[in-house]
Amino acid sequence: xxLNERKKQILQAVIDEYIGSAEPVGSRAISxxxxxxxxxxxxxxxxxxxxxxxYLIQPHTSSGRIPSDAGYRFYVNSLMKRYRLGxxxxxxxxxxxxxxxxxxxxxxxxxxxxxxxxxDYTTVISAPKTERTEIRKIDLVPLSGDAIMxxxxxxxxxxxxxxxxxxxxxxxxxxxxLNMRLKNKAADEITYDxxxxxxxxxxxxxxIEPKTMINVLNFIYESVSVMNxxxxxxxxxxxxxxxxxxxxxxxxxxxxSFLEDKRNLKKLFAETDDEGIKAKIGKENExxxxxxxxxxTANYSLDGKAVGKxxxxxxxxxxxxxxxxxxxxxxxEINKLVGYISGDS
Amino acid sequence: xxLNERKKQILQAVIDEYIGSAEPVGSRAISxxxxxxxxxxxxxxxxxxxxxxxYLIQPHTSSGRIPSDAGYRFYVNSLMKRYRLGxxxxxxxxxxxxxxxxxxxxxxxxxxxxxxxxxDYTTVISAPKTERTEIRKIDLVPLSGDAIMxxxxxxxxxxxxxxxxxxxxxxxxxxxxLNMRLKNKAADEITYDxxxxxxxxxxxxxxIEPKTMINVLNFIYESVSVMNxxxxxxxxxxxxxxxxxxxxxxxxxxxxSFLEDKRNLKKLFAETDDEGIKAKIGKENExxxxxxxxxxTANYSLDGKAVGKxxxxxxxxxxxxxxxxxxxxxxxEINKLVGYISGDS
DNA sequence: TGTTAGCACTCGACTCTTTTGAGTGCTAAC
DNA sequence: GTTAGCACTCAAAAGAGTCGAGTGCTAACA
Numbered sequence: 001x002x003l004n005e006r007k008k009q010i011l012q013a014v015i016d017e018y019i020g021s022a023e024p025v026g027s028r029a030i031s032x033x034x035x036x037x038x039x040x041x042x043x044x045x046x047x048x049x050x051x052x053x054x055y056l057i058q059p060h061t062s063s064g065r066i067p068s069d070a071g072y073r074f075y076v077n078s079l080m081k082r083y084r085l086g087x088x089x090x091x092x093x094x095x096x097x098x099x100x101x102x103x104x105x106x107x108x109x110x111x112x113x114x115x116x117x118x119x120d121y122t123t124v125i126s127a128p129k130t131e132r133t134e135i136r137k138i139d140l141v142p143l144s145g146d147a148i149m150x151x152x153x154x155x156x157x158x159x160x161x162x163x164x165x166x167x168x169x170x171x172x173x174x175x176x177x178l179n180m181r182l183k184n185k186a187a188d189e190i191t192y193d194x195x196x197x198x199x200x201x202x203x204x205x206x207x208i209e210p211k212t213m214i215n216v217l218n219f220i221y222e223s224v225s226v227m228n229x230x231x232x233x234x235x236x237x238x239x240x241x242x243x244x245x246x247x248x249x250x251x252x253x254x255x256x257s258f259l260e261d262k263r264n265l266k267k268l269f270a271e272t273d274d275e276g277i278k279a280k281i282g283k284e285n286e287x288x289x290x291x292x293x294x295x296x297t298a299n300y301s302l303d304g305k306a307v308g309k310x311x312x313x314x315x316x317x318x319x320x321x322x323x324x325x326x327x328x329x330x331x332x333e334i335n336k337l338v339g340y341i342s343g344d345s
Numbered sequence: 346x347x348l349n350e351r352k353k354q355i356l357q358a359v360i361d362e363y364i365g366s367a368e369p370v371g372s373r374a375i376s377x378x379x380x381x382x383x384x385x386x387x388x389x390x391x392x393x394x395x396x397x398x399x400y401l402i403q404p405h406t407s408s409g410r411i412p413s414d415a416g417y418r419f420y421v422n423s424l425m426k427r428y429r430l431g432x433x434x435x436x437x438x439x440x441x442x443x444x445x446x447x448x449x450x451x452x453x454x455x456x457x458x459x460x461x462x463x464x465d466y467t468t469v470i471s472a473p474k475t476e477r478t479e480i481r482k483i484d485l486v487p488l489s490g491d492a493i494m495x496x497x498x499x500x501x502x503x504x505x506x507x508x509x510x511x512x513x514x515x516x517x518x519x520x521x522x523l524n525m526r527l528k529n530k531a532a533d534e535i536t537y538d539x540x541x542x543x544x545x546x547x548x549x550x551x552x553i554e555p556k557t558m559i560n561v562l563n564f565i566y567e568s569v570s571v572m573n574x575x576x577x578x579x580x581x582x583x584x585x586x587x588x589x590x591x592x593x594x595x596x597x598x599x600x601x602s603f604l605e606d607k608r609n610l611k612k613l614f615a616e617t618d619d620e621g622i623k624a625k626i627g628k629e630n631e632x633x634x635x636x637x638x639x640x641x642t643a644n645y646s647l648d649g650k651a652v653g654k655x656x657x658x659x660x661x662x663x664x665x666x667x668x669x670x671x672x673x674x675x676x677x678e679i680n681k682l683v684g685y686i687s688g689d690s
Numbered sequence: 691t692g693t694t695a696g697c698a699c700t701c702g703a704c705t706c707t708t709t710t711g712a713g714t715g716c717t718a719a720c
Numbered sequence: 721g722t723t724a725g726c727a728c729t730c731a732a733a734a735g736a737g738t739c740g741a742g743t744g745c746t747a748a749c750a
Contacts, residue, residue: 024712024713026712026713026714027713027714028712028713038722038723039722039723039724040713040723041715041722041723041724041725042721042722042723044713044714044715045715045722047714048714048715058713058714059731060729060730060731061713061714061715061728061729061730062712062713062714062728062729062730062731063712063713063714063729063730063731064712064713064714106567159504159506161504222451237601238598238601238602238605241594241597241598241601242598246594247594249586249591249592249594249597252586252594253583253586253587256583256586257583260583369741369742371741371742371743372742372743373741373742383693383694384693384694384695385694385742386693386694386695386696387692387693387694389742389743389744390692390693390744392743393743393744403742403743404702405700405701405702406699406700406701406742406743406744407699407700407701407702407740407741407742407743408700408701408702408741408742408743409741409742409743
């Protein structure tokens with residue numbers, strides 16, 4: 001069942017051609033390129049073999065061939081030539097990412113955008129996931145001038161200044177209650193209900209102005225919300241409209257809907273390998289909607305541990321070589337970045 | 346040139362019908378509804394008049410009529426009936442907006458999303474613009490345990506904790522330099538260059554660890570960036586694919602591109618009235634790409650002063666009555682919200 | 691004078707047929 | 721093993737015919 005050298009060359013030529021044109025490729029077209037010095041008839045025979053072996057598909061009797069999922073798979077595994085990104089592109093990307101970005105989530109967002117520009121495909125990127133964080137301490141510090149500072153300590157420290165006339169004594173009492181209720185609780189245990197309960201139970205008892213109470217609790221809830229969901233960003237979703245395989249507006253809309261729901265994207269990433277750059281081609285994807293698309297994902301890491309992923313979504317005939325090269329570059333650049341930006345969020 | 350009552354009724358009937366069907370409306374269809382008790386022939390005569398007067402257009406000789414821009418304009422100004430939103434819809438919206446949102450930008454984002462759900466059209470919303478803010482003071486406070494707190498005071502206070510071993514003395518010196526350079530400067534004067542200059546000039550002179558310096562300056566730059574651009578959010582862009590007028594994928598893509606560039610949206614908002622709810626219909630829009638679309642914008646305010654806008658973008662035959670009602674509701678709800686959330690960002 | 695029935699006319703949309711041409715598989719000769 | 725040649729296939733494009741929703745106009749009616 002092995003492919004001889006000539007069959008490989010022909011398969012590669014067909015796929016390369018099809019990636020560019022999105023039209024079924026005929027024997028004559030391959031022969032014309034004259035890289036192999038074979039007539040169309042010979043190539044026709046080989047293509048018939050390749051079809052029988054499952055690497056090519058003929059949409060109808062009298063048309064050229066298009067690659068099957070297996071064909072693409074073989075191409076990605078064995079045939080694809082290494083793509084060299086232009087030096088200017090690399091340098092521009094490095095410059096863009098090296099700009100003044102101190103917040104990691106912004107940097108990640110930017111990286112996603114740049115990937116989508118580099119590849120011309122829709123890009124999905126996840127911000128680093130903070131492992132099960134729990135609240136270590138909550139502090140309330142009165143500041144001069146009718147303001148207090150609320151500090152929430154987890155792995156990181158988040159703080160906010162709130163306009164309020166709480167005295168030092170009141171601050172202490174409130175902080176004590178909050179710590180009693182929330183200390184050592186994991187972020188995902190602190191639900192909306194827990195917060196609401198504190199509001200109703202505590203507010204009257206301590207005699208604290210409701211507005212202050214609400215502001216404090218809001219900030220706490222917001223903070224745990226942020227901790228819980230590792231953000232996922234989608235860049236350049238519109239680019240799918242560029243490719244003829246999504247000419248059907250309804251299909252495009254389905255994909256947009258899919259991309260909009262971050263739970264889908266999380267699940268998508270959860271299913272992918274945690275190392276290297278991997279492609280999922282067509283039906284290799286779990287999701288019905290993506291059966292005609294391919295996804296290539298890469299990991300980026302901090303201290304050698306995978307913390308986030310970047311993925312490129314496009315038609316099955318995507319330019320895998322370019323996408324692999326781009327993701328390789330981007331993930332390396334993010335690695336550098338993550339190591340560089342200080343850990344605070 | 347005035348329209349008599351009957352012509353008005355017919356124009357209204359045509360537009361109502363067309364809003365629902367997106368198909369040219371014939372005289373028979375109007376006659377059938379039997380609200381006027383007129384035969385198709387009579388209506389035909391009236392429609393011919395309405396066409397002559399510029400309110401209707403006949404795409405080709407033997408087809409029904411569709412409203413012209415002027416027709417829509419007349420409809421919006423004089424004909425449109427008040428739309429009553431369902432009570433459950435109103436209550437659900439209020440509940441959704443009243444959730445635990447303490448950050449204004451999040452609330453605004455949410456409001457945009459809700460508007461798009463309510464109307465089923467793409468929604469653009471701008472976060473409140475802080476007027477020319479300037480830096481009043483920069484503080485650096487050493488904390489226990491290898492950390493310092495950087496505080497930037499403008500109208501609001503932004504602060505961040507940075508890992509660094511600066512002593513109290515060094516903090517004071519650095520703060521002095523930063524204040525000397527940046528105090529009383531408006532946010533938009535503090536460009537990337539200004540920040541870079543400080544980095545190169547100050548770093549060596551004070552003998553401060555570069556990493557700390559970079560973190561401090563990054564946060565400052567980030568803060569002024571945030572002050573400068575009032576964020577604009579787009580919700581439910583994909584919904585434009587729902588309407589037959591955007592069946593042409595290339596046209597849809599153009600609109601997506603337009604929506605992606607926030608400068609366009611800012612300009613769009615800048616061109617609209619600062620009070621009430623206003624529609625721009627078809628060619629009333631500056632942008633070529635929006636010539637076949639309509640935009641309805643509303644303002645929301647804080648202390649009676651307009652601070653932000655919400656806009657709905659859809660096909661010219663959008664359900665203006667519903668959109669006006671929705672925007673009315675939403676802007677009132679945001680008004681409440683903005684007054685309620687404390688001023689910090 | 692306003693309304694309406696009636697009729698000839700228009701023209702996009704749909705269907706059916708024909709033509710075209712890119713591509714195939716197979717055979718026979720090199 | 722390779723290739724020229726040829727009959728064959730079939731989607732897509734082009735053309736022809738039909739249908740019907742809709743019009744404008746005229747003449748008759750209330």
